[in-house]
Amino acid sequence: MSKSSDWEAWEQALKVKGCSESCWVRNLSLPDEQEHALPDAQGGLPSVDDKIREAAAAKLYQNIRPWQTRILRIEPATQLDKPVICTLLVADVIAFEGLGVVEEDGPKEIPYEALSYTWGAPVFSLPIQINGIEFFITANLDSALRHLRLGDSKRYLWVDALCINQFDTKEKSVQVGRMFSIYKKARRVVAWNSGWSAKKSIVLSTVLANMSNSQKHSEDCVARFKRLYQFLVKACEPPLFKRTWVRQEAFAARDMVMQFSGLQISWGDYERIRDFIALIRQRANVKYESSLLDFTDAIYLKSPFNAIMTLVQPDYKNDPRSRDERDQAAVDAPVSLLDSLVFSSSFGVTDPRDLVYGILGFTTVPVSQTGMDISQPTLKVDYGRSISEVYQDVVKYEVARTESLDILDFAASHPDPSDIPSWVPDWRTYDYQLVQHRVLNKTNSWKYGFIDVKRVGVSWKPIQQPPGATGVLSAKGIVLGTLHDKIDDTTAWRPFISTSFESGFKKRFGGRNFDDTELFPGVSRDYKLAFNDMLKDEKLPLYEGKLAGVRVTKAGIRLITLLQNEMLERIKHDLRDRVIVPPEPIRGNHTLGCASSDISLAPKRFQGNDIIVLFQGSQCPFVLRASSPGRHTLIGRAIFPFWFEHKSSSFDDLRMEEMAWTSPKGIFTQTSDILESRLKWPEKMASIWRPVLRDTEFLNSLEDFQLV
Known part of the structure; x- marks a missing residue:
């Protein structure tokens, strides 16, 4: 019987009160929670030497x-x-x-x-x-x-x-x-599902035989439905599905069967049981607590069961194809290594290296073998390497594959002391909330000054790593400022406006100042209130970040100046080089950004004298701390400059080109590569950053760094 006919039968049954003494639910003998598949077969025996x-x-x-x-x-x-x-x-x-x-x-x-x-x-x-x-x-x-x-x-x-x-x-x-x-x-x-007795298998077998039955049910069965619901939920989310390896095994399987003690059921019947769970949940009015969902996104992938079904991001809510077609499309889609790793915290392994090795089979990672093409980045499975070395290999592979340092954005804080370098994500303790923030909260790349390395159209690649180097990541970067924790509220929140930007704005708009509210409403000389509103609404792009004061460098001032001037050039281009004289309003969708040179968002564990560095090959600045002469520890992402966005007075949020960047459907169907899919407004951002990364004076500030 199909899923729709199952629903129809149950809807009819709900309308009728009473059921016979032979009702299969009433006569179902549910086993106790403590029951195991076998008696203690080990008899308390210890492991042999x-x-x-x-x-x-x-x-x-x-x-x-x-x-x-x-x-x-x-x-x-x-x-x-x-x-x-x-x-x-x-x-x-x-x-x-x-x-x-x-x-x-x-x-x-x-x-x-x-x-x-x-x-x-x-x-x-x-x-x-x-x-x-x-x-x-x-x-x-x-x-x-x-x-x-x-x-x-x-x-x-x-x-x-x-x-x-x-x-x-x-x-x-x-x-x-x-x-x-x-x-x-x-x-x-x-x-193989452990912990199943013969009695439990009989219950599962009985459910399979009767769940399409349109038999009448009475209120007397409600209590039994609740217990049956809990029993079936555990059957559909067994410990097996919390293993890292099961994802690869399920992805590879041409056919998969579930074995519960002596009972073997097909994957199709297993799916029918999951559908039946939804039916009895409604019948028993059980509060929804299971992680079994009907769509796929980053939260969905937190569930181990869902992650073995698919690890890419097709939009199940808007995809008209059948479930089988969607599942197959998901399985056939390429999966990047980082996509897989950021969800690994939900899964268990005996050997922490298997958090990496256990997923390589269904990703796009070429596994290094004798005689293969060595012109592309590869990963070698080598259990002779330590956990730290394997996790370092992942970072270096991703840097070589993407030709960027974007993976550093996923390096979370480590316990102190740690055997993992600061620039390496520790997949053993990875924070899934950081994953959600990085993936679901698509970074508005224009507003926060992020560089789309692939679209910017300028060579902005990281330096090649010395062969055989362990524990150290070499990079070139530009110091934008030094952090401190003493923010002067009377001056720090004022936007930095360069002389060239101010004169250029007046020239473009007939002598009017940049804070003329008839042109760009909301522009002001104090952004503290606007920041507090953003903080209240939790719209900040930095997970567990806080405000920091900045002593900006000459290179930092140069950066803000160049970005502001390029924003003005975009408006000039859009207006076809016309001068907008008073009282003529500005027409069309235009965006202007202003930023303070004295304010940054920084990781909450920043300290005074930490520095903000924009690495060559990175999409955003990072906070570093000197650990020894010539070496630095990575503390985390920084948002600097912190731009406050202003839309023109005639800005229309419903214009198609604006809606395209915020469509939920677009979020989940762009790509299976997290590093490529979480930036919004990439074209706007790329055009603004392009002249900055070509500026000789700015690039002359590059210096060498070694991260440890």
């Missing part, structure tokens, strides 16, 4: 070629408590379906399945037999293998914990780089 496991691995594993992997053959058993006996076979990752293996009766092509599951706590206490060798695994994997083995035939399963020698760093690095293709070649991916 790593030396014992390593010795067993030395006997079990032989070196394999880079184009090879292994496949686990599980021997059949008719009873759950029978010993788990397996054979581990070397397999060639061939161009055809399945894997090429050599068995007792000769070489053959083997169709196989790939297991998606949670490792859980690293307690390796339960033994299984692999190639006649006793090998200890976790309770969750033991339970999965027992339930997945067949009663009358062998089953071929790819399991990362067993098919990869976890004690061989070099092999692990190679195999992890191939995991996406291994899951993609699998006949299907089996998603």
Whole structure:
């Protein structure tokens, strides 16, 4: 039955009071919360010593070629408590379906399945037999293998914990780089959900069999619906979906089935259960608390379940295509590495390096391998590198890929002390609220002076990093000012107006001053009130920022002067070089920006004598703090100059070109690359910055920096 017919049946049922004693909801036996899939199979046993496991691995594993992997053959058993006996076979990752293996009766092509599951706590206490060798695994994997083995035939399963020698760093690095293709070649991916008893599986099976039933229901069933709702929500958001690796596995899967203890259901039925949740939520009048939503944006991707469905940003609310078409379009769309990483804080890993390595397969990142084209930036999976080095590799990859330093804008504050350099986002503790602020609150790039590096039309690229450098990011930048915390309210809020801008404005507008309210209403000599209004409405573009005083440098004054003059040139161009003499009003949509040279927005942890630096290759200035001679710590983004925007008296916000920059539909369909999609008004901004970045006097202020 379709989703629409399900709704119709339930709407009819709601109109009728009373249901029979045979009502399936009334007779449903819901298990207790504490019930587990199996008794405590570990019996409180501790994990065996790593030396014992390593010795067993030395006997079990032989070196394999880079184009090879292994496949686990599980021997059949008719009873759950029978010993788990397996054979581990070397397999060639061939161009055809399945894997090429050599068995007792000769070489053959083997169709196989790939297991998606949670490792859980690293307690390796339960033994299984692999190639006649006793090998200890976790309770969750033991339970999965027992339930997945067949009663009358062998089953071929790819399991990362067993098919990869976890004690061989070099092999692990190679195999992890191939995991996406291994899951993609699998006949299907089996998603094992831990913590399910036979009773729980019976409930799920009963729901599947009856949820399309148009049977009448009475108020007596309401309490049971509430419990059933909670039960099903947990079924649709199991711990499995909080793993980083599950995203790659789900993206790669040609077909995916969900395994709940002894019950296996198709992905289509799993989707039907999720639809049914909405039906019974309405019936039971349950407060909506689940993260299961019907659209895709950055908040949607906070939900681990939703993030495995899609990691790009199609506009589900306005897209007329069917769900299947939208999901497929999302899967087929390119996903940048940064897109994936900024949502990683919702997911769990055993090894923090897997926050990076666990998502490479479904991104646009070329994984470095022997013989590949080295003319493009690549990332190499290398478990021999530390967590800090892997996260540094990400930054350097993004800098090389985008030819910009925009990723520095995602480097949040680190705990003190930290093993991660200040210029590197620490994906282990990444703040999802910062993600939302950077992605959802599209930065008005014209108003806050951001540089669109790709559109500006001027070479504004970061310098190349020295090969092999670790812990340091080299950059060239221009110091715009020094921060302090003593703001003089009587002078600091007055806009800086250069002599050239003031004379140019009078010339363009028939002797009238820039603060003539008949031309640009709202222009004043004091912006403190306007700032407080912005602060009250939480419209500031700096997450957890605060005001700071600025002792502006000569280069900072030059920057403000050039930007103001270019704004005036834009108006001159739009007016076709006409002079607007009094009392003629200004017609059309024009924007003017004024800024104080003494005010900046800075990270809340700034200190006096921190400096504001505009790096070559960055879209915005950053606050730095001297840490040692010649070296600086990155504190965070700065907004300087802080522009106050003024629209002409005839400005029409409903004009098509203005609406295009604020359309919700445009936000989610522009691109899958966060660094490219979060700037508004890029053309306006690019034209204003272009002459600034060509100005010889301004560029002569560039100096060398080393970030640590």
